[in-house]
Every structure is written in structure tokens, then in C-alpha cells.
Amino acid sequence: MFGLPEKVFLCEVGPRDGLQNEKTLLSVEQKIELIEAIVDAGARSVEIGSFVHPRAVPSMADTDEVARRLKKREGPAGLDPAGSKVEYRALALNLKGVERAHAAGLSKVKVTVSASPTHSRQNSNAAPEDVIESFGQCAAFCREKGMELSGAISTGFGYHAEGIIPLDQIEKVVRAYLALGVKELSMSDTTGMANPKQVYETMSALNARYPDAIWTLHTHNTRGMALANILAGLEAGVTRFDTSFAGLGGCPFAPGASGNVATEDVVHMLHAMGIETGYDFAKTMAAARRAAALVGRPGDSSMLRLPEDAGL
Amino acid sequence: MFGLPEKVFLCEVGPRDGLQNEKTLLSVEQKIELIEAIVDAGARSVEIGSFVHPRAVPSMADTDEVARRLKKREGPAGLDPAGSKVEYRALALNLKGVERAHAAGLSKVKVTVSASPTHSRQNSNAAPEDVIESFGQCAAFCREKGMELSGAISTGFGYHAEGIIPLDQIEKVVRAYLALGVKELSMSDTTGMANPKQVYETMSALNARYPDAIWTLHTHNTRGMALANILAGLEAGVTRFDTSFAGLGGCPFAPGASGNVATEDVVHMLHAMGIETGYDFAKTMAAARRAAALVGRPGDSSMLRLPEDAGL
Numbered sequence: 001m002f003g004l005p006e007k008v009f010l011c012e013v014g015p016r017d018g019l020q021n022e023k024t025l026l027s028v029e030q031k032i033e034l035i036e037a038i039v040d041a042g043a044r045s046v047e048i049g050s051f052v053h054p055r056a057v058p059s060m061a062d063t064d065e066v067a068r069r070l071k072k073r074e075g076p077a078g079l080d081p082a083g084s085k086v087e088y089r090a091l092a093l094n095l096k097g098v099e100r101a102h103a104a105g106l107s108k109v110k111v112t113v114s115a116s117p118t119h120s121r122q123n124s125n126a127a128p129e130d131v132i133e134s135f136g137q138c139a140a141f142c143r144e145k146g147m148e149l150s151g152a153i154s155t156g157f158g159y160h161a162e163g164i165i166p167l168d169q170i171e172k173v174v175r176a177y178l179a180l181g182v183k184e185l186s187m188s189d190t191t192g193m194a195n196p197k198q199v200y201e202t203m204s205a206l207n208a209r210y211p212d213a214i215w216t217l218h219t220h221n222t223r224g225m226a227l228a229n230i231l232a233g234l235e236a237g238v239t240r241f242d243t244s245f246a247g248l249g250g251c252p253f254a255p256g257a258s259g260n261v262a263t264e265d266v267v268h269m270l271h272a273m274g275i276e277t278g279y280d281f282a283k284t285m286a287a288a289r290r291a292a293a294l295v296g297r298p299g300d301s302s303m304l305r306l307p308e309d310a311g312l
Numbered sequence: 313m314f315g316l317p318e319k320v321f322l323c324e325v326g327p328r329d330g331l332q333n334e335k336t337l338l339s340v341e342q343k344i345e346l347i348e349a350i351v352d353a354g355a356r357s358v359e360i361g362s363f364v365h366p367r368a369v370p371s372m373a374d375t376d377e378v379a380r381r382l383k384k385r386e387g388p389a390g391l392d393p394a395g396s397k398v399e400y401r402a403l404a405l406n407l408k409g410v411e412r413a414h415a416a417g418l419s420k421v422k423v424t425v426s427a428s429p430t431h432s433r434q435n436s437n438a439a440p441e442d443v444i445e446s447f448g449q450c451a452a453f454c455r456e457k458g459m460e461l462s463g464a465i466s467t468g469f470g471y472h473a474e475g476i477i478p479l480d481q482i483e484k485v486v487r488a489y490l491a492l493g494v495k496e497l498s499m500s501d502t503t504g505m506a507n508p509k510q511v512y513e514t515m516s517a518l519n520a521r522y523p524d525a526i527w528t529l530h531t532h533n534t535r536g537m538a539l540a541n542i543l544a545g546l547e548a549g550v551t552r553f554d555t556s557f558a559g560l561g562g563c564p565f566a567p568g569a570s571g572n573v574a575t576e577d578v579v580h581m582l583h584a585m586g587i588e589t590g591y592d593f594a595k596t597m598a599a600a601r602r603a604a605a606l607v608g609r610p611g612d613s614s615m616l617r618l619p620e621d622a623g624l
Binding site: 196 | 510581
């Protein structure tokens with residue numbers, strides 16, 4: 001266990017990945033309450049929603065309004081819990097989504113593509129590299145408007161209809177993103193199929209081969225390995241991780257399975273290991289507890305399940 | 313992530329640590345059914361119960377009968393799923409327990425002491441080292457009868473009333489065990505407070521300082537870190553792990569919290585990483601599913617929770 005970092009940067013994806021599949025639809029006010037609670041706990045990056053077709057994802061239909069009505073935290077960049085700048089981003093799938101994000105006052109968007117050719121054809125009727133090429137208009141729009149653009153690689157570690165995604169397939173996607181000028185990339189274990197050895201080897205290779213890219217690891221706890229995969233990511237030099245309050249967020253390909261790794265579980269483990277996150281643990285727990293209460297189910301969180309008097 | 317082993321040795325502790333705190337009491341036949349199912353799945357070491365006072369732990373009152381009526385698998389030592397020898401052991405707290413184990417036909421017992429002086433005083437009104445000294449009679453009896461004796465170090469990574477247990481305190485316990493001739497030792501994270509950095513550092517130090525000892529890591533998933541802790545243990549050179557079917561087994565100090573790490577979650581992760589266990593995964597899942605059905609609750613198992621058609 002070599003080279004653990006002193007601090008890491010977490011992005012809260014609960015308002016998007018966590019809430020998008022919930023049966024209970026939250027109001028704009030409730031979404032803003034959760035976003036502000038996790039920012040107050042220390043989050044300096046929040047994925048607040050997605051700009052997709054409201055019929056496709058009804059729970060995200062009000063992302064424009066959420067973005068507009070949020071009190072955005074400004075200030076110097078950094079992890080200062082007392083009040084540094086927060087990055088509010090949203091997911092978009094095409095130019096229309098990016099335009100909506102801009103109109104709603106966001107300065108950062110994330111596009112996404114599936115690393116699995118099978119999954120990509122099912123979703124977009126195109127190979128992953130061709131989907132990314134279609135993001136060219138998004139990249140041009142962002143450059144023109146001074147917006148930041150990041151790229152996600154979903155099912156990056158495996159897809160049921162395809163098995164493990166070979167590294168050379170992932171690299172095609174990486175090179176397509178870099179060709180567009182998109183350097184901030186997230187490797188997403190959408191299906192929760194990644195194992196720690198695979199994460200270590202994949203992220204070590206990507207870090208070494210694409211030194212200009214800035215990597216985020218996005219884990220799901222579907223098979224219980226999310227924290228082990230984060231540990232493997234840390235050992236491979238990854239210092240940015242996506243997490244979701246209360247572990248909300250299922251995998252659409254594994255209904256009933258658990259969701260994104262829980263923010264509070266990650267913050268707890270990292271702090272126990274002496275790694276800084278900038279988060280206040282008690283406030284993180286309070287935000288997670290509120291998120292679980294609002295969606296009306298406990299989510300998948302070891303720390304929320306623990307009795308309050310159990311000690312840490 | 314260096315030096316991952318090619319194979320590991322798992323011990324199934326579900327029949328003891330898993331069932332001892334369950335409200336639903338299983339019959340002798342049901343316990344034997346579960347033990348035989350997990351042996352059939354590949355377990356080559358099973359902790360079948362404990363010889364403690366029946367008033368203290370009513371669920372373990374029939375361990376004598378379980379031990380006597382089990383069809384014990386004999387054969388060459390090893391991990392051969394087709395039929396190598398199985399080690400059946402039980403927990404004992406004193407000479408009387410060891411004598412009962414012998415009378416019931418077991419050839420291996422495990423004694424246990426808390427590494428936490430506070431916890432040890434609460435449980436046994438004595439310091440950990442003094443508790444181990446009192447095992448001298450057990451060790452002499454085992455030598456005389458040709459029985460194997462192993463030693464557990466409970467709350468080895470932390471205890472609520474004491475915090476993290478310092479390494480020099482653990483070493484006192486280790487030296488006391490070694491002085492009795494007990495070399496097979498398990499470090500037990502009874503409270504689920506261990507974090508991966510602590511596990512890596514502790515197990516690396518113990519491996520280096522006590523080369524004659526044979527270490528087992530016993531993890532609880534109370535704070536969701538069990539698989540990450542096993543990964544850290546592997547990296548520190550540990551190749552023996554205790555697991556429990558369906559993740560049964562609570563921590564008595566954290567009621568409602570999750571239990572021992574689930575056998576099926578460990579087998580799944582290790583196989584995904586290319587590490588042999590000697591277990592058949594489908595049979596392991598079947599044994600875990602049966603254990604959960606018999607106790608009447610789902611336990612704490614990511615793999616059991618996963619829909620059967622989710623793929624692996």
C-alpha cells in the first residue's frame with residue numbers, strides 16, 4: 001500500500017445519479033436543500049442533475065430550475081470547508097443539453113459515453129468513438145461560452161452483455177475525448193462489476209499512458225466492492241472520486257441492487273486512514289440521513305445503518 | 313498492489329460467529345445441513361460452534377451434538393474441492409470447553425482473548441496477557457490429546473471504550489500466545505472499526521516481527537470496509553481469512569449493525585481478482601441462501617442481494 005495521497009477530491013453525484021432512478025420524485029426545493037446540505041458538509045463539486053429529455057428521465061425534468069435557483073457558493077478554489085468555491089455541474093447528452101445547462105447558469109457540464117460497444121449501440125446506435133465525435137459541437141459551444149466540459153466513460157469496467165471491457169477499447173474512448181480537448185475524465189463502474197485488481201491495473205495504465213488526463217473514479221457498490229475499488233484507485237494514483245449521499249442510485253441493469261458508493265462511507269474510511277476530504281463527517285451524515293428520508297428508503301449506506309451510539 | 317497471492321485459505325465461521333447471536337435458534341440437523349453445504353461448496357475449515365456455558369450463549373448449547381453427528385470429511389490436506397480433508401474447529405474459553413470439544417470428537421479448538429485491556433477486564437476481570445496465561449491448562453490438555461490449538465485476538469483493531477488498540481498492546485498478546493506454543497493466530501476486527509491502512513500496517517508489522525506465527529484476518533463489515541480490509545490484508549501478506557455465509561453475525565457492541573464479512577462476497581471478489589479459494593461459487597451462494605432462509609433474515613451480503621440475472 002504505497003503512495004496514499006494526503007487529500008482527495010470528492011464529487012457528490014447524489015442529486016443526479018442518486019435521484020435519477022428513485023421512484024419518489026423530489027421537488028426543486030428538496031433537491032436544493034440536499035445540494036446545499038452536502039455543500040455545507042464540505043462538497044466542492046456537485047453534479048446537480050441532468051439535461052436529458054424529460055420523458056426519458058422524468059426525475060430530472062426540473063434540472064434547469066434547480067440550477068437557476070441554487071445559491072451558488074463562490075470564493076477561492078480549494079477544499080476549505082469554511083467556504084471555498086463549489087463546482088456545480090450537470091450531465092448532458094448532446095448540444096441541446098449543453099445549451100440548457102448554459103441557459104440555466106451552469107459553467108460546467110459532463111458528457112458521457114459507454115465504453116462497451118454493445119451498450120453504446122443499444123443506447124445510441126453508434127460506436128463509442130463515434131458518439132464522442134458527435135460531442136464536437138458541445139466542445140465548440142463550451143469553448144465559445146467559457147464553460148468547462150468533462151467526459152464520463154460509463155460501463156468502463158464491464159457490461160453484462162459484453163463482459164470486461166478490454167483496455168484497448170477504453171483507450172479508443174480516451175483518445176477520442178482528448179482529441180476534443182476534454183481532459184477531465186471519469187471511469188465509471190456503472191454496473192459494479194469492477195474488482196480491485198482490475199481497477200488498480202486499469203487506472204495505473206491510464207494514469208501512465210495519458211499524463212494530461214485528470215481521472216475520476218466513479219464506483220457502484222453493486223457487488224460490495226466499492227470501497228475496496230476506491231482503495232485500489234488510491235493506490236493507482238487516483239485522487240478524485242464520485243460518491244452519492246446515502247448510497248442512492250441503482251444500476252439500471254441490476255434492479256434492486258445497491259447504488260453508488262455512499263458519500264458518508266467514503267468520507268468515514270478516508271478520514272480513518274488519515275486522508276483529508278474537506279468534509280465534516282457529522283454534517284455529511286446529516287445530509288445523507290436527510291436524503292434517505294426524502295426518498296423514503298434507507299439507500300445503501302453502512303454508516304447510516306450503524307446505530308448512532310456505536311462509536312466510530 | 314504488490315504480491316497478491318495465487319490462493320487463499322478461508323475458514324467458514326458462520327456456524328459459530330454467524331449463528332451465535334441470531335434470535336432464531338437452529339436445530340442440530342439444520343446446523344449440520346449448513347456445515348455440510350459449505351463444505352460441499354469448498355470450505356476446508358469450519359468453526360462449527362462454541363463450547364461455552366449454555367446459559368451465556370443458548371444458541372451454542374448443542375455444539376457437542378453437532379460435532380458428534382457431523383459426517384467429517386477426511387482425506388489429504390489441501391483445497392481440492394472434490395474431497396480433501398476438512399478442519400472442524402470450535403471455540404472454547406477455558407479447559408472445560410476444550411475437554412468438551414475433545415469428548416465430542418473434535419481435533420481442533422480456538423481460544424480467544426480481547427486485545428483491549430478495558431474489554432478484557434469487562435469480560436474476564438483480567439488483563440489480556442493474564443487471560444492467555446490461564447489458557448496454559450488448555451494448551452497442556454491439547455498437547456496430551458494431540459489436538460490443535462489456535463488463538464484469536466478479538467477487538468484487535470479497536471474497541472469503543474478504548475479506541476484503536478496500539479500495536480505494542482497487541483504484541484503483548486501475541487507473545488503470550490507464542491509462549492504457550494500457540495502459533496496459529498487470528499486478528500479479529502470484532503467491532504468493524506479497522507480501516508485498510510491500519511490493517512496493512514498492523515498485519516505487515518506482525519508478519520515481519522513474528523515470522524513463526526500463522527495469521528488469519530477476521531473481518532466484520534460493520535462500517536462497510538470488510539472487503540477493503542481483506543484487500544489490505546492480502547497486500548500485507550495475509551492468506552487466511554474468516555468469513556460467514558450470508559454475512560451473518562452481528563457485533564454485540566453495535567446492535568443492528570451488519571455482521572461478519574459474507575463468504576460469498578469474499579469468494580466472488582477473490583475469484584474476480586484471479587485468486588483461488590477452492591470454493592465453487594454457485595454452491596457457496598446456495599449455502600448462503602439457505603443460511604439466510606433458516607435464520608429468517610437476509611443477513612448482510614451484497615451477492616445475495618444482487619438479482620440472479622444480473623450477471624457476475
